[in-house]
Amino acid sequence: MTELLSIEDLAVEFPSRHGTVTAVEGVSLTIGAGEILGVVGESGAGKSTIGAAITGLLQAPGRIARGTIRLSGEVIDATDTLAMRRLRGARVSTIFQDPLTSLNPLFTIEQQLVDTILTHRPMTRAEARAEAVRQLEAVGIPDPAHRVKNWPHEFSGGMRQRAVIALALCSEPELVIADEPTTALDVSVQAQILDLIRKLAQERGIGVMLVTHDMGVIAQVTDRVAVMKDGRLVELGQTEQVLTRPEHPYSRDLISVVPRADVKLKRFPVAGLGQGADKALEWLSGGSTRREASDRPLVELLDVRQVYGGRSGLFKRAEGFTALTDITLRIAEGEVLGLAGESGSGKSTMARILAGLTAPTSGEMLFDGQAVYDHGRMRHPDIRRQIQMVFQDPYSSLNPRMSVGDILAEPMLHHALVANRRAAQPVVEELLSAVGLPVDAARRYPHAFSGGQRQRISVARALASRPRFLICDEPTSALDVSIQAQILNLMKDLQERLGLTILFISHDLPVVRQMCDRIAVLKSGQLAEVAETETLFTAPQAAYTRDLISLIPAMTHARPSETLHG
């Protein structure tokens, strides 16, 4: 295989007034023609920075401190703006993460493709038009001759990402840098896009640098994989070898925390509950009249239907959008129910109803046998207290202007679970240490914490009102995989110790499998299937469930068992 890209001893620095941050340090790697190199690591590991350095698109004030980048033997000089412009697009192109924002909404697909082709290839406009259609066909857009006239908003997410790929490839580059190309996509679309990248790389002999945090993606398409940690390359090898026999301890850790789709583990090999959790758990379970886990449902949805936006106009009745259709679901006390489904399937709508935020258009929700909604409003403050939520985005779910101590004390004070702010302080500290944060975190503000730590605070806040039913809406989708494992462990431990009832919403089936007793699969606002976790994975009944399961990027390579049960 000929060497297409070679990076030698690359270092990238970001000077700032708080000192210089070294984002990439001493990285050397090569990509051959037709080869897909995966670059994997957690956020802040410097994965994307390498790609930006190659294309000369480092965010100011970042700069290449040392090292050389060669493309087909030729040294790339990032300081030569004109040469870089000729290089970008023509020889190296980029596929970005979010297909919704990487196409210009004011131009048709054709205009964008033709512009790019004319910029980089010696063609007439008519030839470029024909080429644009060919490129769309190559990325698998049906009826390309017509669809090429469409606007970006007329394409679905998956089709847009195909169009972005066509846009990246239409200038016939030698190297493509794909930065998290499937992260914003549903699992079924992800599988297709990965197949497409694989196929195009082989057919055209393009080198691909695939930056991702997802081990499943790595396993599915890459030839070789580079594992990054804190700006350094800790391991570089054949994908099969790194996945099955990782040499560096960090690679081993990283692989061991990936939720597995094939087996349900008791817990991940990382820490869960923090030190001294007993006192906090005692407080959390105090005061409530918790019964033994029983078959009696704690939460029930009866024939729930949610319609958005429908209203009767003067001349015609506008049909609303039906987000949920005739949902009947029972969640037993102490049960962890998973709710899976693709984007737009109605997961969030259901979460809002169960959380008591939006009354359903018709149907009823019962909590502990009592009707929750009365004329569109939540009825009892005490039901409100008993249902709590852990949100998806740890960066927007904590009030940035309140100290962590105040954030945790607020629900206790509001529900009069403690006498005053002073009395709340020891409870706040116990809660913090139970979720694995230092006690002095109470004085600090949310911005001082990482995503994982914020999610711990978010869990602690949800628990602070002593709830019985916890709704977790994609609680780990914004987190790195090792942090995800810690949060999942924490929630598992808390669930077991407190006998919490949990609704766990996620698009990530392996995660759902690790967490839940039963799983409900939602498709287009309807329940496709509700079954015990093991039954669902081993013998799925609905065709849709079978599809979903088959599309999970499998870690096909058998992994060493000793790291899993350690």
Add this chain to the structure above:
Amino acid sequence: MSTPSKPSLWARFRASDLGHAFLRSPGAMIAFGLLVLIMLAALFAPLIAPQDLRDATSFDLMDGFTPPFSANEFTGNFYLLGTDDQGRDMLSAVLFGLRASLIVGICAVALSALIGVTLGLIAGYAGGRVDAVIMRAADVQLAIPGILVALLIFGLTRSLLPTGLRDAMAIYVVILAIGLSDWVSYARTVRSAAMVEMRREYIQAAIMMGRPPRAILRRHLLPNVARPIFVIATINFALAVIAESTLSYLGAGLPPTQPSLGTLIRIGQQFLFSGEWWLLFFPGCVLLVLALSINLLGDWLRDTLNPRAVK
């Protein structure tokens, strides 16, 4: 809550992004310095002014129309900035005028911010019909020039007040008139900021906690939309000072017995063509410097806090 080993305020200011930007912007520093100087002069006016303007016996008609930087040809009394027709010292008049202008400016800004922020928060939080009513009211208000609204309010209150109270209540009337004419910019900005914040999950969390709307508005929403309020307040402060001067100039502001900069300019203007230029010049200069420094500071604050802002 107390924090042990808290760094000093100055150290924290220097470490903050705002402080860093401030110490690197000569324009902002000069404007700030001038403003502090003006504020101090106004605050200590009774102490530093050669004459007490509130005491009519302290000036002498014989000193009338003394030119600046010179002694009176009859009495030999020296006046730095000259005197007016009554023999009042202009330096003292400007210092006390500044005081009146600043008091009106600060109070009017506080009043309009209070009204605007409250209405904006409610509109952003409640949405729907409440939002529509508040924002349409704001649109109507915006369609009428602020100075007209102020004149209207001034005229109304004036006719409602008994004659004897008019001069005593004049300053409150002016504050009310300017404050009520200026709330729209706060309401609009706060509303749109609040609408963005409402979609964030910490607000959802507070709702799930069962917090009443008032607590959500005060504890969660207000602190997170506060930033632009300060920027608008700074810029509106300059506008309020000018509005007061305009009102006083039009004779609808403070009476000559408790002059503001605008009143002084109105009086001075009558003598411009008879050669007594200093009666107009010095109050005008001070007003210019005051308005300019506040505006510079406000602009700088806006650009610094919001780097994406396009003028």
